[in-house]
Amino acid sequence: MMHVNLMNNYFNPNSVYTEEDFRRHFRMRCYVFERLLRDVQQVNPYFQQKRDRASYPDFSPHQKVTVSLRMIAYGSPADSMDETHDMSESTFLDTLQQFCDTIIQVYKDEYFREPNQEDLNRLLRKVEDCGFPSMIGSLDRMHWDWKNCPTGWQ
Known part of the structure; x- marks a missing residue:
């Protein structure tokens, strides 16, 4: 059913x-x-x-x-x-x-493989376009501060 x-x-x-x-x-x-x-x-x-x-x-x-x-x-x-x-x-x-x-x-x-240089260059261009240059270590962009974050999440 x-x-x-x-x-x-x-x-x-x-x-x-x-x-x-x-x-x-x-x-x-x-x-x-x-x-x-x-x-x-x-x-x-x-x-x-x-x-x-x-x-x-x-x-x-x-x-x-x-x-x-x-x-x-x-x-x-x-x-x-x-x-x-x-x-x-x-x-x-x-x-x-x-x-x-x-x-x-x-x-x-x-x-599920290690990125090659071409992959890294493409990813770097993508994050630079979003205003996060050289941010290959945090592709999900979770390392930037959010000033309005609820205090329980800080």
């Missing part, structure tokens, strides 16, 4: 939520999600649809990728997945581990 709801809400034609809603909820565009889904399914059989011991469909690949991304994007606690995605804490943690391991395996050569 949760798979059907997920598909009707986000992935089927005439889904409940728009592409803009999808991007806001998943923190990525739908085609990026579909690429991740396809890539992890090709590499790791854990993300292929199976049946449990009672011959009922197991969690769908869409459900597994969705709960993993929700944990990463929102920092959702594992024990909250039983209420919203009908998945136990231990299953969710297994799914998250499988997802992270698979993402590293699939994308490590392209995205």
